[in-house]
Amino acid sequence: MMNFFKLSDISANTLVGRDVGKETREKIKSLIKQYHNITIDMENKASLSPSFVDEAIVMLVLEYGKVNFSKQVKLVNLNNGTKSLMNAILNDKLSKKPNKTE
Amino acid sequence: MNFSINDLKEFQIDSKTDKLTCTTSFVKPVHIVMMASIENYTDKNTSFTNETALQYAINMNFKNPLEIDTIDGLNHSKAIKLRNQFDDDGQVNKIMDIFHNNDYLDKDTNEIVSIILAEIFQNFYAHANNKQAPICCVQDWPASDYIEIAIADRGIGIKASLKDILKDYPEDINPCKIACVSGISCSLDKESSIGTKHSGYGLYFTKRFIEENKGYLYLASYNDCYEITPNSEFDNKLELGWKGTVVRLIINKTNFLDCESFFQTITKEQEGDDYDEFF
Numbered sequence: 001m002m003n004f005f006k007l008s009d010i011s012a013n014t015l016v017g018r019d020v021g022k023e024t025r026e027k028i029k030s031l032i033k034q035y036h037n038i039t040i041d042m043e044n045k046a047s048l049s050p051s052f053v054d055e056a057i058v059m060l061v062l063e064y065g066k067v068n069f070s071k072q073v074k075l076v077n078l079n080n081g082t083k084s085l086m087n088a089i090l091n092d093k094l095s096k097k098p099n100k101t102e
Numbered sequence: 103m104n105f106s107i108n109d110l111k112e113f114q115i116d117s118k119t120d121k122l123t124c125t126t127s128f129v130k131p132v133h134i135v136m137m138a139s140i141e142n143y144t145d146k147n148t149s150f151t152n153e154t155a156l157q158y159a160i161n162m163n164f165k166n167p168l169e170i171d172t173i174d175g176l177n178h179s180k181a182i183k184l185r186n187q188f189d190d191d192g193q194v195n196k197i198m199d200i201f202h203n204n205d206y207l208d209k210d211t212n213e214i215v216s217i218i219l220a221e222i223f224q225n226f227y228a229h230a231n232n233k234q235a236p237i238c239c240v241q242d243w244p245a246s247d248y249i250e251i252a253i254a255d256r257g258i259g260i261k262a263s264l265k266d267i268l269k270d271y272p273e274d275i276n277p278c279k280i281a282c283v284s285g286i287s288c289s290l291d292k293e294s295s296i297g298t299k300h301s302g303y304g305l306y307f308t309k310r311f312i313e314e315n316k317g318y319l320y321l322a323s324y325n326d327c328y329e330i331t332p333n334s335e336f337d338n339k340l341e342l343g344w345k346g347t348v349v350r351l352i353i354n355k356t357n358f359l360d361c362e363s364f365f366q367t368i369t370k371e372q373e374g375d376d377y378d379e380f381f
Contacts, residue, residue, distance in 0.1 A: 081213025
């Protein structure tokens with residue numbers, strides 16, 4: 001499948017830094033632009049940090065909006081810890097969004 | 103088994119010369135990572151007032167830490183030198199292998215530990231001296247309910263790193279405590295000054311994990327310290343004189359946490375709003 005990508009292919013090096021998270025977000029955006037909808041295999045990675053998850057995924061959800069993100073990006077093989085972490089950060093960000101500088 | 107911020111006082115560090123004297127007879131991982139940092143990154147040696155402690159520290163490889171890529175998931179209780187760069191997530195997995203291979207904790211709790219370790223490591227690398235990799239040590243205490251993970255660096259310290267990103271850094275508040283407060287990143291977002299340096303999530307999650315797990319957390323950086331125990335919270339000056347940062351996690355092996363409930367609870371308690379499961 002052309003629009004199926006492993007996280008390790010999108011982000012070859014570290015998966016834990018905020019800088020790398022930002023680079024990963026930009027790569028995902030360019031893949032969305034190219035394929036319109038994509039599936040990302042999160043490979044059950046256990047050591048994604050909050051800052052990486054925030055930069056790479058949660059900020060993308062905030063940028064695209066929940067509905068559009070759901071239409072365009074499907075995440076598979078998310079382990080329970082990462083999934084729970086992502087939900088927690090997204091809830092945190094959404095609750096503070098009105099006060100943020102966009 | 104007793105853990106205390108006073109464990110850190112079992113060192114005498116001469117702030118001018120960096121000379122370190124170890125006065126304890128019971129060497130713990132937090133001692134090992136500090137001694138290993140001095141031994142490997144300065145031209146100073148550690149003096150011991152107790153011969154047993156010296157022998158034990160030697161057995162824990164404080165003079166020659168194991169390279170992270172040589173550890174096999176079983177050799178805990180040794181000083182472990184991390185890589186010079188945080189170039190993939192393999193280092194966290196290497197440390198977590200020690201937990202997996204020794205059947206420490208359960209799957210969900212290990213997943214949370216893995217997440218908080220990743221953020222702690224990332225924070226160390228963001229502020230450490232590139233040529234001086236952080237040193238880690240993991241130790242099980244078989245006769246007790248606890249596992250200790252200690253990490254030390256010789257970096258700029260928490261106060262300097264916060265000053266770097268907080269425009270109006272409150273001088274009178276303990277930086278180690280501030281680093282554990284949720285929302286630091288949001289304040290920074292408002293200032294548009296966060297860039298890509300700091301999230302504030304990692305140590306907040308770490309703090310909340312330790313509280314829920316009924317474990318212990320110690321942060322020490324230069325002369326500031328912060329302590330969380332099952333029954334107390336403490337922040338003060340320690341006069342430790344450590345030129346860098348030390349993080350000490352003591353995890354309760356008998357207290358397992360459910361990932362989903364853990365993250366849901368701490369998010370709810372921050373905002374008081376309904377929790378939405380999007381992913």
